[in-house]
Amino acid sequence: GAVVSQHPSRVICKSGTSVKIECRSLDFQATTMFWYRQFPKQSLMLMATSNEGSKATYEQGVEKDKFLINHASLTLSTLTVTSAHPEDSSFYICSARSLSGGRPEAFFGQGTRLTVV
């Protein structure tokens, strides 16, 4: 299957700083990428959907000014957590949709563990 690379896998940052997480589709073009958040022992929750070249669509309750999403190319989407606070500590997972073969299918990155201290 297609490969989605997410970087970094782990990051620790100080409160008030910003952190950027990258999601790359390595061997396919992804017109749509999705960002999920997972709290310990809880479900993956969709944060936003990004389409290449357009603004991301955020789910209800997700602060778009805090979680900046950029999908500048068909192989890269970034999530920037701005002015991070300890409550932003979580596991963030991206997913990219491939349209190859006429069958859209979603592939997931390995996730990023963010710890804000």
Place this chain on the structure above:
Amino acid sequence: AQSVTQLGSHVSVSEGALVLLRCNYSSSVPPYLFWYVQYPNQGLQLLLKYTSAATLVKGINGFEAEFKKSETSFHLTKPSAHMSDAAEYFCAVSDPPFNFGNEKLTFGTGTRLTIIP
């Protein structure tokens, strides 16, 4: 609103024994259902999916799941566990139509499967 309940956050089985991971869903319309597997430090990988065709769905690595509308269940099974099956398993639901890339996936909390040698 859709929801997914995975009974048992941790399941341990002996190598060679039957694997049974439970998933119950709640949906106002006939759903599409999925099982994903996540190995340590890797992304989510699609195991199998139910999309209103055959109720018994076969997936990769010898796993299968049966959609039971009367029980609102979609339990995942494998006749004989292998050490390599140790991973986190997620059940997910989506309203149709679904093209395997729909962003509106609702995930369960996951079940960690441990294989005892």
